[in-house]
Amino acid sequence: MRLADLPTPAVVVDLAAFDRNVATMAAARPGRRLRPHVKAFKSTALAHRLAAAGHTAFCCATSREVEGMAAAGLGADLLLANEVLDASRLGAVAAAGARVTLAVDSDETVLAAARGGVREVLVDVDVGLPRCGCPPEDAGRLADLARSHGLVVRGVMGYEGHLMREPAATKGAQVEQAMAVLLAAHAATGGDVVSAAGTGTWDCNRWATEVQAGSYCLMDTEYQLHAPAFEHALYLWGTVVSVRPRWAVADVGLKAQGMDHGNPTVVGGDCLFVSDEHVSFAPRPGRTVAVGGRVTLLPAHVDPTVAMHERMWVVEATDGPSAGLDPDTAVVDEWPVDLRGW
Amino acid sequence: MRLADLPTPAVVVDLAAFDRNVATMAAARPGRRLRPHVKAFKSTALAHRLAAAGHTAFCCATSREVEGMAAAGLGADLLLANEVLDASRLGAVAAAGARVTLAVDSDETVLAAARGGVREVLVDVDVGLPRCGCPPEDAGRLADLARSHGLVVRGVMGYEGHLMREPAATKGAQVEQAMAVLLAAHAATGGDVVSAAGTGTWDCNRWATEVQAGSYCLMDTEYQLHAPAFEHALYLWGTVVSVRPRWAVADVGLKAQGMDHGNPTVVGGDCLFVSDEHVSFAPRPGRTVAVGGRVTLLPAHVDPTVAMHERMWVVEATDGPSAGLDPDTAVVDEWPVDLRGW
DSSP: OBGGGSOSSEEEEEHHHHHHHHHHHHHHSOGGGBOOBGGGTOOHHHHHHHHHTTOOOEEESSHHHHHHHHHTTOOSSEEEOSOOSOOHHHHHHHHTTOOEEEEEOSHHHHHHHHHHTOOEEEEEBOSSOSSSOBOGGGHHHHHHHHHHTTOEEEEEEEOOGGGTTSOHHHHHHHHHHHHHHHHHHHHHHOSSEEEEOOTTTTTTOOSOSEEOOOGGGTOOHHHHHHOTTSOOOEEEEEEEEEEOSSOEEESOOTTSSOOTTOOOEETTEEEEEEOSSOEEEEEOTTOOOOTTOEEEEEOSOHHHHHHTOSEEEEESOOSOTTTOOOTTOBEEEEEEOTTOOO | OBGGGSOSSEEEEEHHHHHHHHHHHHHHSOGGGBOOBGGGTOOHHHHHHHHHTTOOOEEESSHHHHHHHHHTTOOSSEEEOSOOSOOHHHHHHHHTTOOEEEEEOSHHHHHHHHHHTOOEEEEEBOSSOSSSOBOGGGHHHHHHHHHHTTOEEEEEEEOOGGGTTSOHHHHHHHHHHHHHHHHHHHHHHOSSEEEEOOTTTTTTOOSOSEEOOOGGGTOOHHHHHHOTTSOOOEEEEEEEEEEOSSOEEESOOTTSSOOTTOOOEETTEEEEEEOSSOEEEEEOTTOOOOTTOEEEEEOSOHHHHHTTOSEEEEESOOSOTTTOOOTTOBEEEEEEOTTOOO
């Protein structure tokens, strides 16, 4: 099967670019020093490839991701890097033999972990992003509370998500400040894990014992600005359904891509707007667009985009984002996006 | 089961508000004068309720919606209000006994309809929105081309989507201009259908023989501004997982709601930002928020929000959007969102 034969809209992975991204990260963060974030790709097939590259500990954002990873034989060390009040599903996964660690940031979430049958936790610490995470000065007390309920405290977690888009010149110093907060909390909790960072800070966070990056392997136009070491490996693939002199329309709408980071990039065109099932775009001068032809888009945010598709289609290589996909390229594999929902 | 027992994030339908919305529309646009747009809810269970209210002709945006509606026994008159190049799936649905009509706006899409085994078409006409639709002056020629290939031309379709958000004072005159274009095209195509309008123009479009509205039955904060006759009937329902003095976090992220119309409205709070699996919000003064408590959100855009969920949960009634949902409310039904994907 060729790309021309695919039903559209579709998401397509450039396997060569993907493998280069994985190799770049693995060289700097080998093995357990990277804990790939499953939320970025929601696919056990893709995760198996990361495990083969040496990363056998994974980070999840939902209970379903934990369950699916364990069921796929990838349960050596699964962290749910999120707070939950019903931890019974995670306890069941642990009881079935997987290693499951849960983030906690309050008395309630500690008690929920113990009640649900989870055995190990990380204390989630606020390092500056106004989201989850306990006040840093509370980390030691929460660790003690957890231990008093029979939980093993593996260490701390702190996501400096507010710094992902900082200028490179100042990002390092700001990450150092955020990690100083996390390390102080770690001194109070004990354990051997300091889990932090992401695709936007992977290269300047020298304090995390493990980096929680996931988007790096597929990438998007937003992260391209903040993590230029990685290449676009994920494309949106559509069919042109209508052409007028000043615009054309393809079947890649906002139900096929995350819109929280704005419009996608249309290869060979300028995006005008995106509707439920359509993208209207102005073809660049000299670009011939015909009804029934294909169009390539670069997503603005990979995580929600992948989550809208049932599968990713895989090709061995492409000519890169400026060229777009070639309809004659052979499709060599299919990765089910099998960890969607909650 | 009560709302307190639901796994979160979830979408919840207020059946009383839904039924009032359906009744309001059906009073103005009874029976076939409304062609409910399935893309807004993607659920055959919900569609059956609209059919029971007298609306037995439906509008779809994808081939999968057409297939699913026909399989659910709702195939009396299905319009795919979109252009496709592979119409063979639609032809198969028609061959199995459903009535299927396809939008066409070019030679290629006319030929695709004939080749795919579709028997009836509407000529899709550009009435001002830079998306699909032929130049108005080309409608008659396309109708002739369609007939020369054995297709029945039922009439025209033209979506004045660019006018949905116009001020009420001027919207009517602008819709009249757009519909004048469509009626002129209709004179050239023949047929008895003039399919147009949506939730934003349902009350001022007096020229369409059938209105293509879908969002009206569930509603969202964006359409509330432009179609105040309808009530919020769809809620997002989440669990508070983390609380700090100045903000709280619930598990309703951007994978659980469409973000193309911006942030959701948090009942009793102000939305700060939305991440993959979290919404950070500032509770209003006097509003007590506790870890493990529940929170109600109003989606900004209903169509992509519903498409991210496997099911809608149904309650008999609520106290309305300013009060939010009550955890003690009984869940009386479950509507699978069974028409997702393509």
